[in-house]
Amino acid sequence: MSEELAAVEETARRRGSRPIVWLAWFLLAFFFVNLAGIVFSAVVDSFGDNWFGNWLPQVWTTHYWSDAWHAYDLGQVLQVTLIVSVAVVIVSVLVGVPASYALARRNFPFKHAIMLVFLLPVMVPPIAYGIPLATAMYKFNTITHVQIANSMFGVILANLVPAIPFVVLTMTPFIEQIDPKVESAARMCGASTRKIFTRILLPLLVPGVLAASILVLVRTVGMFELTYLTAGTDSETLVVKLFDSISGAGIRAPQQSDAMAVLYMGMMLVLLVIALRFVNPTQLVTRVAEERDA
């Protein structure tokens, strides 16, 4: 298409759809203004006192931060959050990537049934399978006297249920786009299976695995329902503590939950900044496969 034609087409597009364009921009701007308001309300409140209907708090203070830190034992909570999410990332990658390799490379009987098993946990709401899962775990506790529910181990297991399918669903298209001829060629040249894996596949998989891991990390830190149902008091992650402190309003100063919320927000934003170094924003919701445009 020539430059001239493109320009004509562009002006035609502008002229033809002006009201809807304005409406779209207005909606987007309205959305962002309110979003900023919501985020900054929490940030300002966590540092303020005597707000009572003024535009800004009358007194600025950081003591709610130290209160929240001690009252909720946030050091321990952060440690639990970190251990749980890193463990979930490692296990889900170790289990999910081989499975997606088999799904990407082979056609076999009952493949659709297997795909369905990997798809369902993403489609069914977490509360709906979390309640039977937690019940089964508590039952297991009473029968074997091994603490699964109520412990960090149980929280990790529960969080693996959506994490493994997520890795499989994002890695399968990624592996499909790696040309199988590369592997065949290596085999023709006499490479052993292990050598093919370490020298050919692994280097090609690294970008996809990194992207999938960071997405699982973000999801696990943010996963509320499953952790809430399976955690005991000393295995709660930050988002569950945050929910507890908001829903138990009146017991503690609301600024303490804000301090926790801001801490959570800071953690998520750090993760987001890291994530965006490896994936582009649309991939956060769609898939890991590189889009080679732009």
Add this chain to the structure above:
Amino acid sequence: MTVAPPAPAPARRHRPPDPRAHLSHRLAERGIDRTLWLLLPGVVFLVALFIYPLAYGLGLSFQPLKSTDPLYNYKQFFTDHLQRDTIGTTLRISLPAALVNVIASVPIAYRMRGRMRGKRFITTMLVIPITLGTVLTADGMLKFFDPAGGWFNKTLFALHIRTPDQPVLLINNYWGVVISLIISGFPFAFLLILSYLSGIDPSLDAAASTLGASPRRRFWQITFPLLAPGLAITFCLTFVLAFSVFPSAYLVGNPTSTTRVISIAAYEARSVETNDSKASTIALIMAVIELLVISVVLFGRGRLYRGSTGGKG
């Protein structure tokens, strides 16, 4: 100029498995070989932690605490209007929220489908509410929309749109939950639709334009039919998010009446009544209803055009 000889037909492509061949060879011809062992850990995990608990919950739901009638829990759920109405409440919240998310995303994503300045910036900003999650959004909303001193209502008072004795109530009711679902669901829907739109070959639109089609006609006759299957998927995924509204319905809604969604009913049966059998029943009903809505939408999608979109979609 010579005519190339016809290529030899691929010989014995689909021959039946040789009965004398080794079993592993015959299996490999059907695609079963050692590679499939790679699937085993994942399948074992999901059978143990997803399929088995669901089956266990199903069994439990037929063993009610207070009765010998195996269907007691189900009868109880569908006759007690406090329980039965949670289905309607959940759908009244999640369907409009999912629809708004999809419908609002289309024009904005359509406008941004090509290359434009600031696209990466806007998409990055939109990822923020997805990562913040519903719990944090709820916390911020409680301050921002506070009827007495929140910035939202103070702005309306200052602009003389509302007076302080008539603030706009957007928390602790139906609207609070819908707004919270839009804040976390709209960016999600938008980014998905944007990626579907960039998968549609722009030369189709350009061709229609050359033939004199108006922008409106090009959208409705070229882009929309190609986008529709993607819209169905997007609707399903945002609906799944909106259907499990537990934290926001609890924190920014009115969890005892207008936003008593089905996940709250299930959670209360478990933690307040400690009735695992009843809780499992409600959880399973919840899963079945959600899967029903999704299959209706996907069935509708099956009737749409499903060919190539011409792009890299």
